[in-house]
Amino acid sequence: MENNGDRLQKVIAQSGVTSRRKAEELIVAGKVKVNGKVQIKLGTKVAHHDKIEVNGIPLEKEEPVYFLLYKPRGVISSVKDDKDRKVVTDFLPDIQQRVYPIGRLDYDTSGLLLLTNDGDFANMLMHPKHEIEKVYIAKTKGIPTIDQLARLKKGIQADGERLRAVRTSIISTDNKNKKAIVEIVLHEGKNRQIKKMLEAIDAPVEKLKREKYGFLTTTGMHPGEVRELTPHEVKQLRNLATKNIL
Structure with a gap:
């Protein structure tokens, strides 16, 4: 091990085995070895030539893609x-x-x-917490009102979760067929979040696309x-x- 290497939990995370947080838990639990010795100290630095084992399995150091x-x-x-x-x-x-x-x-x-x-x-x-914006475009059955979209920004309860949009706007409407194209911006990305939110305001999703992720x-x-x-x-x-x- 070398002082100028990378932190052990970072190397484990970059290998694709697990996230850094889970890697830290494995280290503290004594599940990680470096050069045959258990390492339980967070922040331990390792060099490229060090041999790392996680749960007894040698770590294959992959180039990140x-x-x-x-x-x-x-x-x-x-x-x-x-x-x-x-x-x-x-x-x-x-x-x-x-x-x-x-x-x-x-x-x-x-x-x-x-x-x-x-x-x-x-x-x-x-x-x-990192608040990466994700922009979605939804085609809805029903045309939501401005007040209904405002509810999404305040947050709604669905299946025991509070779901909230960062921004919402109506791009276009089809009054004859009672449909609309709606843009919704999220920071989070919970399971079926947009579908649940739009169902809650009586404008269920007919089609949905994530159009933007950050920039x-x-x-x-x-x-x-x-x-x-x-x-x-x-x-x-x-x-x-x-x-x-x-």
């Missing part, structure tokens, strides 16, 4: 599915790293989804297309998350 996928509808936000349905990792190029989605989009929801093997990065972006968009992409994030984009996302908690 970051992808942006335009997820189509009818695809599971997972790395595998017991019903043999298409999953988001099916769209990735042939890589050695164990990549997984950051958060999820419902089976019938399309749009921007990030994937990585960097557990620390994923945990940072998913935590609501990232799917502009110029088609459903099913994927691209690797640039180092600058990864740095920007880290800076955005850090800025929002200062």
Whole structure:
């Protein structure tokens, strides 16, 4: 081990095994060894040549990779599915790293989804306190009023959870068919959150797309297309998350 290396929990998280928080719990619980010795001290620094074991399994140090996928509808936000349905990792190029989605989009929801093997990065972006804005466009059955949309900003109770939008607006309406296109901005991303919120104001979702994640968009992409994030984009996302908690 070297003093100028990386923190042990960071190395574990970047390997894709788990998040940094869970890595810290494993270290304190005595589940992590470095060069054959149990390490329970948080902040221990390790060098590239150090041999790390987590729960008795050698840590494979992978190079971190970051992808942006335009997820189509009818695809599971997972790395595998017991019903043999298409999953988001099916769209990735042939890589050695164990990549997984950051958060999820419902089976019938399309749009921007990030994937990585960097557990620390994923945990940072998913935590609501970092306030990464996610912009969704919903086609609704029924035209919500301004007062109804205001309820979403104040927050509503659904299935024992308080769900709240950062901003809402009506993009367009179809009075003849009683439908609307609504933009909703979230910081969090709870299970079926937008669908539950719009159902609560009698404007159920007919179609839903995540159009923007922070500064990232799917502009110029088609459903099913994927691209690797640039180092600058990864740095920007880290800076955005850090800025929002200062």
